[in-house]
Amino acid sequence: MLDLYGVKVASRLLLGTARYPSPSVLAEAVKRSATEIVTVSLRREAAGGRSGGAFFEMIRQLGVRVLPNTAGCHGVSEAVLTAKMAREVFQTNWIKLEVIGNHDTLQPDVFALVEAARILTSEGFEVFPYTTDDLVVAERLMEAGCKVLMPWCAPIGTAAGPLNPSALRSIRAHFPEMPLIVDAGIGRPSHAATVMELGFDAVLLNTAVAGARDPGIMAEAFAGAIDAGRQAFNAGLLEPRDMAVPSTPVIGKAVFA
């Protein structure tokens, strides 16, 4: 089981709720993914025209835990205020903290992120920071009180997959005990399996499922890939090697009478 701020979950897939063609398609994707956690933006543009209260009510009816997020926030005070509003609306101390620093790449402003994380943890929030794969920033976020980290593997919505596997490997190695969730940029089930094989604890994704021709089937495909990647990691993967090694060892020569 994955332990996130004392909450144990079996599913290692966290799903975003934006950009689905309709609320019913979103509900189907959530069901087929078997996710136990969905992330919801307070500043969202609603699926199928539903907004505000109606949308949040629909999310509640899905019976999964809500991880509100500060998507679209560009500064410390905006992110902190949005987190406080989210706590009121969803009655949870959990917050996925996003502070965007660049319009083109949607790259996190890591300086503002650390500052906002420090303020929010001191006010009792349990912060899930959307960050880069930078080790020093990860260290600062830990010092700010974060007990989960969410490094990107590529910019949000690009579906590019792990652009820098060695940085991901390194962050995993430096924080062996910390729950690490790869957030953003996953485009295919094989990308999700790859980061799980690297030893990440979970994956958060949105665009690859919401933008699929059939989001329900895609959600199921991601769930399977994440389980497979986790199982492979636990089973112990072989390191690639340069020299061939016969998979069928032979002793002497065959003798035919």
Ligand SMILES: CC(=O)[C@@H](O)[C@H](O)COP(=O)(O)O
């Ligand atoms: C929904 C959400 O929180 C996104 O901001 C998240 O970062 C997912 O990114 P992708 O849409 O690239 O999967």
